[in-house]
Amino acid sequence: MKLASLKHGRDGRLVVVSRDMTRCIEAAEAAPTLQAALDDWSTAEPALRGIFEQLDSGAWPGEPFDPAQCASPLPRAYQWADGSAYINHVELVRKARGAEVPESFYTDPLMYQGGSDAFLAPRDPIPLRDEAWGCDMEGEIAVVTDDVPMGVSPADAIGHIKLIMLCNDVSLRNLIPGELAKGFGFFQSKPPSAFSPVAVTPEELGRAWRDARVHLPLLIDYNGQPFGRAQAGEDATFSLADLVAHAARTRALCAGTIIGSGTVSNKDEDGGPGRPVAQGGLGYSCIAEIRTIETIRDGKPSTAFMRWGDTVGIDMKDAQGRSIFGRIEQEVVRA
């Protein structure tokens, strides 16, 4: 089942979307908003699924679906917590600044509490006041949970993952070192993220959803060129269920909690840092990584962070080459 929120007020208008994403139909009889559906998922889910079946079979025609009319599936959320499951990303970033990766990072997930009060729509521009802040995209997988009890095990956490999305976790790289040095984590360096036009239930991914990981390449384009093709199912030290369990260790999580995977990142086949897509490699899901590799290789980075007018596309396709979540497509604009 595929769900989206058309732009409407602060919380959008929930629609059910056909599998091929050409059509959609209002879901108000099941729930007016996605948050309302998640608040009462056991009731809303079968009702939504009933609508989906009518729509997808063609019994109900619906209306044309336009991803450009979409807000993020949850236009605002009560919780957005972002992990860092792809330790290759962490290793690279630390290596570039000559820091070690502590042994605990391989068993204890990194996670930060992100701002969730207003996400960008998947086709909306990224407002940036100052290019010197070092704007970067981060391509990620994100999941949405129902109510998760405190102390849930990773095995039980899987069942609490109700929806899957793609994410552009926008980062202001040049504000990060100063903020992290203060010790309280990210704040100004993490402006609003954007999510894919469509959120899908796990079974929609078929065999690509296993071990609470998404076994498909994450397609990142930068200024219209292929930039990242990393396999999201590979090199994820922690599964999305591990991350949900980590978040719930000391507290319950409210329905509608979004948990992110962190930047998807693969090692090269020879174990080294990845090569650019243009050189036959899997590339990168953020600019910081290629800059890190340039720094390790040349002593300094040569790829600039995003400037006003730069664009990023984030997508994921099924075995038949069809977009699963719809495409995130954003331009950085002066704010």
Next chain:
Amino acid sequence: MKLASLKHGRDGRLVVVSRDMTRCIEAAEAAPTLQAALDDWSTAEPALRGIFEQLDSGAWPGEPFDPAQCASPLPRAYQWADGSAYINHVELVRKARGAEVPESFYTDPLMYQGGSDAFLAPRDPIPLRDEAWGCDMEGEIAVVTDDVPMGVSPADAIGHIKLIMLCNDVSLRNLIPGELAKGFGFFQSKPPSAFSPVAVTPEELGRAWRDARVHLPLLIDYNGQPFGRAQAGEDATFSLADLVAHAARTRALCAGTIIGSGTVSNKDEDGGPGRPVAQGGLGYSCIAEIRTIETIRDGKPSTAFMRWGDTVGIDMKDAQGRSIFGRIEQEVVRA
């Protein structure tokens, strides 16, 4: 004007509360929930104020108000960002571990993104799975904003502060060092906070609200004994408006954003760390501070963190000795 949310579903039922907090009246005609009121504050505020005037004058009798029936004013919120305005608290904590306070801390506020998906009710227990985690209270002032534009100045931020509350920012002290060492800030170490039964509009504080600070003592009781009496208007390096502006530097803030002051903390009259209330001092708004002072003095702390059965009360009174926000009263219980 005073507002509260009676326990009801996930978001409570908004009520207007009389100034003396003996009576309340449903506000559904103005807005069903406090978040809904904040989402459209310019419409809801005059409607709520009309109800408040009828109630407070006695024209409308209302029903008895019972703080024990209250959820936190926003039972869940889209954003909770907690500052650290009282640099004395930071100085003490760092001094105890032999660390310097960077010069920038006096001009650039510390702030972390907190979890906001489910706050504790003001009289609800604090669920704690493991006493070894080192449970602590933190008494704070918190403000609620309407929509705040990106890049707002501190002077303009004042006008976006619509409501004021007290906060118990529950912390798991023994999880903090490990989490901060990972570099991504607090997560598991900050389980849900609780807020006072009542949120009040700034003018309700009269002359005690000036310079975007609350010039009244914050009354902390621990296991029924006076523990903290710090003046919330003193020693706040940053005003609440400064903190709102800090939060909005790189992004707009959604209506219903809650910004916290950090633990209220005063220096002693002689400039040294404060003495306990029992010794004529102003005491502490959290246990970590007295432990820090014990460590500086004796080489090790002697006051334990909160255990199952320990209780904390947080209150603030007007010049006539009447509670302004209602009292936070919580017991730590085994979860």
